[in-house]
Amino acid sequence: MRVLLVEDEVRLAETVRRGLVAEGFSVDVAHDGLEGFRRAREQDYDVLVLDLMLPGRNGYEVCRDLRSAGVWTPVLVLTAKDGEYDETDAFDLGADDFLRKPFAFRVLVARVHALLRRGAPARPAVLSAGDLTLDPSTRRVARGDVEVPLTAREFALLHHFLHHPDEVLSKQALLEAVWDPLVQPDPNVVEVYVGYLRRKVDAPFGRQALRTVRGHGYRLAADGG
Ligand code: CA
Numbered sequence: 001m002r003v004l005l006v007e008d009e010v011r012l013a014e015t016v017r018r019g020l021v022a023e024g025f026s027v028d029v030a031h032d033g034l035e036g037f038r039r040a041r042e043q044d045y046d047v048l049v050l051d052l053m054l055p056g057r058n059g060y061e062v063c064r065d066l067r068s069a070g071v072w073t074p075v076l077v078l079t080a081k082d083g084e085y086d087e088t089d090a091f092d093l094g095a096d097d098f099l100r101k102p103f104a105f106r107v108l109v110a111r112v113h114a115l116l117r118r119g120a121p122a123r124p125a126v127l128s129a130g131d132l133t134l135d136p137s138t139r140r141v142a143r144g145d146v147e148v149p150l151t152a153r154e155f156a157l158l159h160h161f162l163h164h165p166d167e168v169l170s171k172q173a174l175l176e177a178v179w180d181p182l183v184q185p186d187p188n189v190v191e192v193y194v195g196y197l198r199r200k201v202d203a204p205f206g207r208q209a210l211r212t213v214r215g216h217g218y219r220l221a222a223d224g225g
Helices: 010-022 033-042 059-068 087-092 105-118 152-163 171-178 188-205
Strands: 002-006 026-030 047-051 075-079 097-100 127-129 132-135 140-143 210-213 217-220
Touching: 002 010, 002 033, 010 026, 010 105, 026 033, 033 047, 033 059, 047 059, 047 105, 059 075, 075 105, 097 105, 127 152, 132 152, 140 188, 152 171, 152 188, 152 217, 171 188, 171 217, 188 210
Parallel strands: 002 026, 002 047, 047 075, 075 097
Antiparallel strands: 127 132, 132 140, 210 217
């Protein structure tokens, strides 16, 4: 069983490496995010143990970019107590489990074994409405064979619509699902972004997938318009 450990604290990395080797794992170590990403992408590991705060590229970026690149090795993220991010972010970016530092080594080993039993995470399914498709794993959106580049917010909005085909979604519901509630954005921002999406996924193709339901909100036609 091959493990890639990406950890910039050299002493901790060495302690964990020795421990995992004693448990029968074959262990490679990378000390920064760039090297970790490169190795995880080029070689076939069974589990990736990934520290969050790393030089070069942080653990979140490594995890997100690996998933975007189609690498589905299970990832155990190591988080520091006063980290800049919290664990739910790690799950959003494709991590499979997290362990907060400082941790007991036997707990780490148990988590690694659990991930090995679980195997590679399921690749999220491509969402579609007719010929309008969105692939969460590669973040690609297409109308038929034509790829449509979207901004992160447009992507998140379309993703939400595709999870609720044919449902009428109010501006408020979309706002809560797609925007950060702490920012308290103006509800009209939804209208603006629906407009952006229409100009990208509908208008150039002579289609009308995103319908306005007057007085209620918006609906994505399940047949793609
Ligand atoms: Ca670190």
